[in-house]
Structures are given as C-alpha cells and as structure tokens.
Amino acid sequence: MTQSTQEPGFLGEASAWLLPTLASFRQEFPAHTNPSQACRIRWNTLLCDANLVSLTWPAEHSGRALPTRDLIAFHELCARHGAPQPINSIAHSILAPTLLQFGTASQKERFLPGIRLGAEIWCQGYSEPGSGSDLASVRTRGTPSADGWLVNGHKIWTTQAHLARWCFALVRTDPDSVGHRGLSFMLIDMRAPGVRASPIRQLTGEADYNEVFFENVAVPAENIVGDVGEGWRIAMAAAEYERGVYFLPRVVQLEHELQRAQALFEHAELLAGERDVYAHRLQEAQDRCQVTRWRVEQVIGRVAAGDTPGIDGAILKLLWSETRQMVIELQLELAGERAVVGPEATGEYAEQASIVREFLWSRAETIVAGTSEIQRNIIAERLLGLPKDKSIHAN
Numbered sequence: 001m002t003q004s005t006q007e008p009g010f011l012g013e014a015s016a017w018l019l020p021t022l023a024s025f026r027q028e029f030p031a032h033t034n035p036s037q038a039c040r041i042r043w044n045t046l047l048c049d050a051n052l053v054s055l056t057w058p059a060e061h062s063g064r065a066l067p068t069r070d071l072i073a074f075h076e077l078c079a080r081h082g083a084p085q086p087i088n089s090i091a092h093s094i095l096a097p098t099l100l101q102f103g104t105a106s107q108k109e110r111f112l113p114g115i116r117l118g119a120e121i122w123c124q125g126y127s128e129p130g131s132g133s134d135l136a137s138v139r140t141r142g143t144p145s146a147d148g149w150l151v152n153g154h155k156i157w158t159t160q161a162h163l164a165r166w167c168f169a170l171v172r173t174d175p176d177s178v179g180h181r182g183l184s185f186m187l188i189d190m191r192a193p194g195v196r197a198s199p200i201r202q203l204t205g206e207a208d209y210n211e212v213f214f215e216n217v218a219v220p221a222e223n224i225v226g227d228v229g230e231g232w233r234i235a236m237a238a239a240e241y242e243r244g245v246y247f248l249p250r251v252v253q254l255e256h257e258l259q260r261a262q263a264l265f266e267h268a269e270l271l272a273g274e275r276d277v278y279a280h281r282l283q284e285a286q287d288r289c290q291v292t293r294w295r296v297e298q299v300i301g302r303v304a305a306g307d308t309p310g311i312d313g314a315i316l317k318l319l320w321s322e323t324r325q326m327v328i329e330l331q332l333e334l335a336g337e338r339a340v341v342g343p344e345a346t347g348e349y350a351e352q353a354s355i356v357r358e359f360l361w362s363r364a365e366t367i368v369a370g371t372s373e374i375q376r377n378i379i380a381e382r383l384l385g386l387p388k389d390k391s392i393h394a395n
C-alpha cells in the first residue's frame, strides 16, 4: 500500500485493500473453518506485505505515523469483515509499542523490522506454574554471566512459543527480591541452546500453548528492556497498550455472534415455553452486548485521546468475556443435536463445528489476560474502594 496520512483517506485505502484481499484469502481459508495457525500466519504475511502492522509507528522506524484513531478504525474494519487475528498480534499490540517507548536505539533497530515485515514471531513469557494471577511471584531467574545473564526457569501457557523466534519474558534478576521488585523484562532468543517449548493440547484439540523450559540460556546484557529490575513497570505499561485495541475486534465479533444466535433462535424447533425462555435469555445477552459496546467505545475514546484504559479495561474484560460465553452457550443450545459434531467437522457440518469450537475456546476467555475473579478484585479495590486482597501482588 502507498503511504497516506489523511483521514478518511487511510480508511478508504484500507478498505480498497481489505475487501478483495479477504475475498481471495477466504478461498484458501473459508469463513467457517478453524482460524488455524496456518490461517493466522498467512493473514499476518498479507498485513505485513501491505505495510499495515506499523500504522502508528514513527516514520524513522518505517512506520506510517498515523493517529491512533486510524489504527482503531482499521481494527474495527477488519473485524467487521471477519478477518482473523494475525499470528503476531502479540508483537504488534504489546511488544512494538513497548520497544518504541522503552527500547534502546539498537533494540528498536534490531527488533522492529522483524515485526513490521513479519519475519519474526514473538511470544509472551510471563506466566509460570504458581505464578499466573500472582504474576509478581515469578521464579524464573537470571544470574549474571560474563556478557549478560544465564536464565533458568519454567514458563507455562506461552501462546505460540513453538512457532516463536523470540520471547519477551519476566525474569527475576535479583535473587533476594520478592514481589514485583527485582524483575527484569528480557528478550530471549527461542533458538538459543537450553530453550525447549513443549506444546499443550487444549479442549479444541489444537495445541497453541506451551510449557517453556529455560536451562542455562545465555541472554546478552543488551537484551534487557529498560533498567535491570525495572521489568514490572515495563510489563504493566505493555499490558495497557494491549487493552487499548485488544477488545474492539472481539466486541465486533461478539455482535456478529449475537446475530448468529438470533438467527438460530428464529429457525430452532422449540416448544412454546422453551421459546419464551430463550427469548428472555437472548434479550439478556443483547442487553449485555449493548453495554459491552458502550464500554468499548469509552475505552477507545480514552486510548484515541492518548490516555490508558485504566479501570475501564478491567470492566470491559469482565463484561466481554462473560457475555461471549453466554452468547456461545446460547448458540450451542439452539443448534440442538446438530451441535453434537466435534470441533473439527467439515463440509455440511462446518458451521456447527465452528460453534462447538468457539464454545470450547470461550472457556479460556475468562482466564486469559487476568481471570474474572482478578478483574472483580481490581474493580472492588480500585473502583468501589473495598479492602485490598493481600494474598496477591498484582496482575
């Protein structure tokens, strides 16, 4: 795509690219099929080839220096037309903004092109067995070596670690520290000797997540972002970038899914009493979708104005994930016995299989990026002023 900095010019240009590109993409990966790793890798490549993953980066890093509202509009456009999430979205939405804000000149020079051009996939190495909600209790440790650090530890739930070339990880570099002090934000080469990724099979039958083992992995000193011991501050800032645009495509998808539930309701063979019950449940889902839409607009408005989502991010996460489970459960029930097929079914059962797959997948959404209980704790403490939960450092 050619460079354009004018609104609505950018969106016009983006639409002109998106619609024909998606049409031919869908020949290869039809809409109701599983958005598999191959599908998401291909979509990432198409976005990178069209220079569409560095929209807000400054021109000095070959970005297009567009305003955040263009980025938001592009995400919404892609979601409205049912585009999949690109495989490297973690790098686009979390790591790139982090490097742009906290990285050294040589870190930016080394790592940003690989993200922009789609040559290097990243994964996020935060969670560990025993350090998920209580992320500040991370035990993976870095010990000083001649030219940097030797890393030893065990991460878990690391999305696409088996595909990733690099991992940004939280590592305890001060052995005497507890909680969020003494952690560093490290960029770890997944091809370095001593790194092992072991995939975990999930409910849907796929294996997108991994346990990752680090055994005496050498990490050069220049691969720490920010100062040694400053990892918590950087990880928390990184989480704020993600919350900004993470939910918008997902809320658009939720709205499509609500329409699908309504269509299934229209065609379902139900007894009179059942019809009233489902009509009531659908109305509740519709009301929650509307509230979720208002909330996402509130968050987007703040992000577009250069602010962070703050507490609204926690409210939105809770609303979106629980409403989505509600809508997909309705779909599954209304699809009736046709939804007994497995998540991998194809042909005439492809649509039912996609409902089953989304139902199974949606179980994870009240866990990933902070569980519902943790979001409720945050809301209770920060918004309602209830006493702080001392059993947890933060998330």
Ligand SMILES: Cc1cc2nc3c(=O)[nH]c(=O)nc-3n(C[C@H](O)[C@H](O)[C@H](O)COP(=O)(O)OP(=O)(O)OC[C@H]3O[C@@H](n4cnc5c(N)ncnc54)[C@H](O)[C@@H]3O)c2cc1C
Pocket (backbone or CB within 6 Å): 123, 124, 125, 126, 127, 128, 130, 131, 132, 133, 134, 156, 157, 158, 159, 160, 209, 364, 365, 367, 368, 369, 370, 371, 372, 373, 374, 377, 389, 391, 392
């Ligand atoms: C789909 C998916 C993708 C993920 N991808 C990544 C990734 O790429 N990188 C990464 O680092 N991590 C990833 N995670 C991990 C995710 O961040 C953690 O699963 C999450 O933070 C919860 O941690 P945990 O699994 O250790 O559960 P725990 O923290 O052990 O929680 C277990 C249960 O106890 C509850 N609980 C815990 N503490 C409290 C409390 N103080 N008050 C009330 N209830 C509490 C929780 O809500 C939960 O129900 C992913 C998870 C999922 C599901």
